[in-house]
Amino acid sequence: MTLLVDADAVLADLRSLAALTGGPAGARRLAWSPDWEVARDWLGERLAELPVGVDRDEAGNLWAELPGADDAEGFVIVGSHLDAVPSGGWLDGALGVCASLGVLRGLAASDAPPPVAVRLVDWADEEGARFGRSLLGSSACAGTLDPDEVRDLRDASKTRLQDALAACGVDLDGAPAAAGRLDGALAYLELHVEQGPVLLDGGRFASAVSGTFGDERYLVGFTGQSAHAGSTPMHLRRDTLAAAATAALEIREVGLRHGGVTTVGSIRSKPAIITAIAGASELMLDLRHLDAGVLATMLAECLDACDKAATAFDCGCEPRRLFGATPTPFHPALIALAREAVAEAGGGDGPPIPSGPLHDATEIGRKVPTVMLFAQSDPPISHTEVEDSPEAALRVAIEAYGRTVGGALDLVGAGDLSVVA
Numbered sequence: 001m002t003l004l005v006d007a008d009a010v011l012a013d014l015r016s017l018a019a020l021t022g023g024p025a026g027a028r029r030l031a032w033s034p035d036w037e038v039a040r041d042w043l044g045e046r047l048a049e050l051p052v053g054v055d056r057d058e059a060g061n062l063w064a065e066l067p068g069a070d071d072a073e074g075f076v077i078v079g080s081h082l083d084a085v086p087s088g089g090w091l092d093g094a095l096g097v098c099a100s101l102g103v104l105r106g107l108a109a110s111d112a113p114p115p116v117a118v119r120l121v122d123w124a125d126e127e128g129a130r131f132g133r134s135l136l137g138s139s140a141c142a143g144t145l146d147p148d149e150v151r152d153l154r155d156a157s158k159t160r161l162q163d164a165l166a167a168c169g170v171d172l173d174g175a176p177a178a179a180g181r182l183d184g185a186l187a188y189l190e191l192h193v194e195q196g197p198v199l200l201d202g203g204r205f206a207s208a209v210s211g212t213f214g215d216e217r218y219l220v221g222f223t224g225q226s227a228h229a230g231s232t233p234m235h236l237r238r239d240t241l242a243a244a245a246t247a248a249l250e251i252r253e254v255g256l257r258h259g260g261v262t263t264v265g266s267i268r269s270k271p272a273i274i275t276a277i278a279g280a281s282e283l284m285l286d287l288r289h290l291d292a293g294v295l296a297t298m299l300a301e302c303l304d305a306c307d308k309a310a311t312a313f314d315c316g317c318e319p320r321r322l323f324g325a326t327p328t329p330f331h332p333a334l335i336a337l338a339r340e341a342v343a344e345a346g347g348g349d350g351p352p353i354p355s356g357p358l359h360d361a362t363e364i365g366r367k368v369p370t371v372m373l374f375a376q377s378d379p380p381i382s383h384t385e386v387e388d389s390p391e392a393a394l395r396v397a398i399e400a401y402g403r404t405v406g407g408a409l410d411l412v413g414a415g416d417l418s419v420v421a
């Protein structure tokens, strides 16, 4: 089915939401805050105009269901997140929610119901901006949320995560029961702004997304000997900053070699005075790739680079793992559909691009056939109030999203989308 989404209405919704919960200083939609509830009430008012049932699950995710011709066959999910980082952009998350609202409107206005039900979801606390735990609501649905791991996280004013959720009517210990919401889910489709420079650089308004990168984060400690900068000859030094800096340059080469991204965000050294050799240094390492095997190779090469650099400068080296997430490749049939939809919407034909940032689709894609579409970001930055996209790019992306949802409904109606690749 060709599902046409009214892009004018979606853009009007985005501007209305920005006027209500944003402004010159950026978005005010921090999760579990009164501002966030204002945004969700705004969404609820718009959903009330449609023939949908609205409720919240055990993790605080907001759902709206438009019935289909045969609901026993399952349902397709559309959505994103309304929550934002402090002073965030007007499109991050909101674009996907408003476009999903447009999808429901388009379906409600058509003569026949969709073959299966379509559910809109507004994921709770995608950003993790308040407590440092991203993808909270979607991870509860995907079965990867452990309440004990997040219970005692505190925000800047020392409020516990568990208490902030309780104030919004969410019992943290009951949140994992939200996993039941994915029973019968046939596909998940999410539109988002790219938040990076790839589409702008390629002159593309929108693109299908191939998946989200896996991520490995390490803290690598180098140990040497602090000594006087004047009295210690060059060949007798155990200089940890020289070792860490050498490793950092080699780590850059690893990213270039494997088509991934490798980042040394910081090297902190001690004693950090101008007249002393750095006796200890700590290097922060973040590695991302879409392929789990390549990510593992990159990690091995980066840790080997640290080891070799340490040896070359007569230092020791001790890596410590801080965080890891496996890649989520999206569903091939849905990627093909999204790519075609972008071309049909006037966005041209181009290869799907991977997502460096994590998204709710990262979690849901572990359980349900999933795809994302990106709209060009210009300036190519996000998590700031200057985040923006050209209106022409938003129109292409919104139309492509509607076409992708229509195509996915055809696939599930024909029983062609049963297996996660």
Ligand SMILES: [Zn+2]
Binding pocket: 081, 092, 093, 126, 192
């Ligand atoms: Zn987002």
